């Protein structure tokens with residue numbers, strides 16, 4: 001079903017940006033309605049810009065019961081209302097976060113030939129890539145990326161990961177282990193908040209050893225005409241949950257909230273967590289996967305590490321029975337994640353079109 005090759009010759013956005021061009025090629029120019037005008041990014045003069053919730057997880061692991069309840073409540077509200085939040089005191093070493101980000105930056109700053117060794121194809125997307133989707137003539141995003149599988153073990157192939165910088169493979173392993181543990185903790189919190197057993201969602205994902213875990217490292221080069229394009233088009237994430245390590249200096253991620261784009265202001269050493277379509281389905285839409293996109297700028301390039309924490313790919317995913325009632329019948333028919341992700345792999349990022357189209361007409 002999947003394409004073996006890209007429909008057009010691949011152009012590396014970083015090379016284009018470094019060539020010093022002043023006008024971006026037409027294939028990156030978005031229709032007017034999608035461009036990042038100042039009008040639709042939230043900024044209220046003389047006020048702190050609105051930000052997604054920032055939640056300190058420390059309180060969950062102490063003795064103070066009231067604080068515990070408060071933290072759980074804040075996560076529940078963020079999952080219902082925003083689909084996005086930042087977490088601090090999340091248990092992942094700050095040093096590890098820093099070195100992962102720096103080593104990936106080093107990877108992208110190597111000469112093109114070194115990166116081309118890992119050029120990817122749309123059959124698995126693993127490796128060095130510059131587009132999502134295989135529609136010929138599609139308007140492209142202003143970014144390159146590196147995509148790799150960490151879990152399940154059967155899909156992990158370190159030979160496909162960059163060998164330079166030298167410590168990158170080791171750090172990818174350490175980082176992924178830590179981020180997966182964090183994902184497990186968040187799933188427990190979500191299960192409890194939904195009134196389910198603590199291990200409900202992890203079991204629905206297929207269990208700790210069977211989950212899918214992949215990393216996409218996004219590189220958004222400087223852009224001479226940032227008002228005309230996007231680093232990543234609006235989309236909701238097809239998987240379970242995404243754990244994003246944003247750039248520590250440059251913002252760019254925007255989240256759709258009450259009819260406007262809210263620019264995320266990354267908190268130092270925080271991870272950004274967002275709900276994917278599969279958790280929307282499992283929670284019978286109590287929790288929402290929310291559209292987001294990335295804007296670029298003309299001064300600084302930006303790196304982000306998006307870790308996708310996904311259900312086992314051949315399991316049927318459907319609303320949890322406990323969340324289906326007479327008043328709120330099941331909104332979605334069962335589907336495997338393998339079937340589900342074919343859509344974004346073919347069409348590229350398309351807002352929330354897919355999960356909305358799935359609402360069953362029973």
Ligand SMILES: O=C(O)CCC(=O)C(=O)O
Pocket residue numbers: 216218232237244246252253292294303304306
């Ligand atoms: O670059 C970011 O901050 C977000 C990346 C993202 O949404 C993705 O990779 O799906």
